[in-house]
Amino acid sequence: MRVLFIGDIVGKPGQDYVREVLKGLLRARRIDLVVANGENATNGRGINRLACEALYDAGVEIITMGNHTWDQKDSEALLEEDARIVRPANFPEGTPGRGYTVCKVAGKPFLVINLMGRTFLSQLDCPFREVDRILAAHPHIRHVLVDMHAETTSEKLAMGWHLDGRVSAVVGTHTHVPTADERVLPGGTAYITDVGMVGPRDGILGMDRDLVLRKMRTHLPVRFQVAGGPRQFCAVEVDLDDESGRARSIERIFLCEPG
Amino acid sequence: MRVLFIGDIVGKPGQDYVREVLKGLLRARRIDLVVANGENATNGRGINRLACEALYDAGVEIITMGNHTWDQKDSEALLEEDARIVRPANFPEGTPGRGYTVCKVAGKPFLVINLMGRTFLSQLDCPFREVDRILAAHPHIRHVLVDMHAETTSEKLAMGWHLDGRVSAVVGTHTHVPTADERVLPGGTAYITDVGMVGPRDGILGMDRDLVLRKMRTHLPVRFQVAGGPRQFCAVEVDLDDESGRARSIERIFLCEPG
Amino acid sequence: MRVLFIGDIVGKPGQDYVREVLKGLLRARRIDLVVANGENATNGRGINRLACEALYDAGVEIITMGNHTWDQKDSEALLEEDARIVRPANFPEGTPGRGYTVCKVAGKPFLVINLMGRTFLSQLDCPFREVDRILAAHPHIRHVLVDMHAETTSEKLAMGWHLDGRVSAVVGTHTHVPTADERVLPGGTAYITDVGMVGPRDGILGMDRDLVLRKMRTHLPVRFQVAGGPRQFCAVEVDLDDESGRARSIERIFLCEPG
Amino acid sequence: MRVLFIGDIVGKPGQDYVREVLKGLLRARRIDLVVANGENATNGRGINRLACEALYDAGVEIITMGNHTWDQKDSEALLEEDARIVRPANFPEGTPGRGYTVCKVAGKPFLVINLMGRTFLSQLDCPFREVDRILAAHPHIRHVLVDMHAETTSEKLAMGWHLDGRVSAVVGTHTHVPTADERVLPGGTAYITDVGMVGPRDGILGMDRDLVLRKMRTHLPVRFQVAGGPRQFCAVEVDLDDESGRARSIERIFLCEPG
Numbered sequence A, B, C, D: 001m002r003v004l005f006i007g008d009i010v011g012k013p014g015q016d017y018v019r020e021v022l023k024g025l026l027r028a029r030r031i032d033l034v035v036a037n038g039e040n041a042t043n044g045r046g047i048n049r050l051a052c053e054a055l056y057d058a059g060v061e062i063i064t065m066g067n068h069t070w071d072q073k074d075s076e077a078l079l080e081e082d083a084r085i086v087r088p089a090n091f092p093e094g095t096p097g098r099g100y101t102v103c104k105v106a107g108k109p110f111l112v113i114n115l116m117g118r119t120f121l122s123q124l125d126c127p128f129r130e131v132d133r134i135l136a137a138h139p140h141i142r143h144v145l146v147d148m149h150a151e152t153t154s155e156k157l158a159m160g161w162h163l164d165g166r167v168s169a170v171v172g173t174h175t176h177v178p179t180a181d182e183r184v185l186p187g188g189t190a191y192i193t194d195v196g197m198v199g200p201r202d203g204i205l206g207m208d209r210d211l212v213l214r215k216m217r218t219h220l221p222v223r224f225q226v227a228g229g230p231r232q233f234c235a236v237e238v239d240l241d242d243e244s245g246r247a248r249s250i251e252r253i254f255l256c257e258p259g
């Protein structure tokens, strides 16, 4: 069973590039499930219905989120209505939307979980205990993908090792830069610290770099905008055993426009 | 001119692995200069004379540091005496040691600068203005390597773009996970967000993973120790034009023991 | 019913000054219960058996803690054994020690709860939900004192309003500077943002001020030491209705040596 | 020479209350100079021309700022034009506006400096070195007031001791809660960790408390609004020697509406 996980999709350039390249990838690689992090899909800040529809049209099936989950006006309504969108599960009980979702892939139930780290990022509930609770509540599901949205490499690596042998894959998001540490951990869990992003290659995290630099040098308020120019696509393909759910391999995919 | 930059070397396992693999690499790749980040060389915390000597013996010529610069008892004395060790230049004026050093490579003066980011990491002076000052003071040096030790991808990317066309290379350190975004920026500056580390592969940032996990789950104090097991080696080779100092290429190097 | 709450006691100077002044205060004010924050009692870092005994001898009956809870070697054992010491209740389940304790005051059960804030301080569980759980588990106790150990004024004020009318008093600790906002909130809960500390008056938070200043100006590592010189004593007296547990008044107490 | 310093003025309720009480205070106390922190004067976020004019009309002569300096649309223009507004001096060189201003009080030049702390708050230049530079550039001015806008008590206390004997007063702002530690330090500098705020008494830092509580409990985005209800006024009066500029006394002033 082949799963494609696409990193943080940034703005219209990111949406467009997904639409342009995804169908070809799915065909060439015979992908069974496409999950994408959509927390920056609408102007770099959250996701709205329009962006969701664009991503579904492009071939995305499940959307995970992160610290930008609530940035759009209709975020709460959208997450309540659309079971294909998953926000970090370690928000407190009673938070709108859902922290995980179950779909069917190759006839098997497939669990997608979104978690958010706390170091330098949030004051949510403990992601380690939260994921333990979710797994305990789904003892018969063997195919599980976790998007661990976090700032530090240590918290993501810790989640990878915490879940090794218990889920199919732990993929990190949020830093927008792909890491080169993809591997299958000894227990059979595919892992990467960060998948990277889809969007303008020559910005800073996909945003206009002059604006980000101005902010860092002056510490005056600057309104960031999604950058222009050539685009990149960052994803990983994870190959899972149909029966056991164990990962056989994880491969990093990087596409980039010339220019 | 070929420069090898080795990421954060962690503990005795990191030192040993450098010694075991470096000489072979230097021969095979005809390297002209070896720079390494040594901020974790002694038990994961700073560097002492013994560790410096071990790294010099192994072939390292310049050592850069980071937030662990002062972790060893004799750090201040060591940095005062040994001009081959460079600590972040954006410490306040009067700080022991030096923030950059000039050596000779292939008959040319070569400037190595160490900077530290501020986001989630330090309260040092502005690294952007500091590096501008250093470059202005060395107008005739065309070969410049910057180790940007920082937590966030955005601050490192900002430094890369800030210096593009003005230095030979900006290499990131501190997160201990190699990123897959190495490239030569349009102005001719080689860039990578993080080089990764040299040390135990199956720890968390090189430290024993059970201890790190215990800390993250319990929030009780835990004394971290350098992990055991198979080791990895993360570095980049940067190829520079002998005259202009512009980067022709940057290549990621990853070595790993079996097991 | 009169309760005296003493703010963070710092080091030997703090312990000594408590011993010198407390007995007189208890007599003069006819205090029924003495609670003190002891997180800095031993050399400014945590508390050990010796310091506990000194405080009990001086008249302290219950000790609350904070971010320094585990700083001493025998902290876990001590907190397991001694039911008079309370550490923040919003540590994860399974943490050694207890987050609240019930004693008898004037024939009534009296609940003392310790909580820790998260902003800029910790990654513990939500203190608001934790205190709700504790109160729900003790529906018949009407006399409740909460030590909210937190960095920001906003998180402490939020706890005060969250609990107004549900507990007798919310007293803040951790910043070591007494605030002048003591009052009884409309629902009958006595509140103060920070009680202040007991210890050397002319240090910075009780620590030697030259060392703290050196650290802030150089960003080099500095080992802090408890300051010398004249000492101050910061506490509040809360007067509670014997039946309802509602606060009738809260009064700030400040004693200081000459010099 | 008597100087009144008013803490963070929050929104229209804060402006109004200043107008209602200030003239009376000035008359009764024969105040020579009124300085106020205005960083929250316009809807809790920054200050615009309208709010400035209201404060000047009310009797304020110099306005200091803080982390909210740039929150209004016309902030940069306003600070460029109006020499009576001072923003933190440790913004980088080239920042719009000014970090200090000199006025005449009782025939003497009087220097007002604004600084911002870095811990948990900003990435500005070192406030300790910045204030040293400003003082060195004004060797003949003996009357100096410093508004140290900072989050932690330690950074404010450190600034107080750093400047003791070198300026007339160091007053802290930002936490919106008055501290009870006002005193004249041994060198003759009046000091208080935080002056407190002017605005709605029963909000949280002047903002609607239900909104702040909702945010702290849910971690969903909440748009804060200035609270209603009874208002408080927090200020300090500092009495300075006309010749030496040394502080003779510092007195906390707290006014509050009934209700």
Ligand SMILES: [Fe+2]
Pocket (backbone or CB within 6 Å): A039, A066, A067, A068, A149, A173, A174, A175
């Ligand atoms: Fe994110």
Ligand SMILES: [Fe+2]
Pocket (backbone or CB within 6 Å): A008, A039, A040, A066, A174, A175, A176
């Ligand atoms: Fe993102």
Ligand SMILES: [Fe+2]
Pocket (backbone or CB within 6 Å): B039, B066, B067, B068, B149, B173, B174, B175
């Ligand atoms: Fe580091």
Ligand SMILES: [Fe+2]
Pocket (backbone or CB within 6 Å): B008, B039, B040, B066, B174, B175, B176
């Ligand atoms: Fe490191």
Ligand SMILES: [Fe+2]
Pocket (backbone or CB within 6 Å): C039, C066, C067, C068, C149, C173, C174, C175
């Ligand atoms: Fe504390």
Ligand SMILES: [Fe+2]
Pocket (backbone or CB within 6 Å): C008, C039, C040, C066, C174, C175, C176
């Ligand atoms: Fe404390």
Ligand SMILES: [Fe+2]
Pocket (backbone or CB within 6 Å): D039, D066, D067, D068, D149, D173, D174, D175
């Ligand atoms: Fe502020």
Ligand SMILES: [Fe+2]
Pocket (backbone or CB within 6 Å): D008, D039, D040, D066, D174, D175, D176
């Ligand atoms: Fe403020």
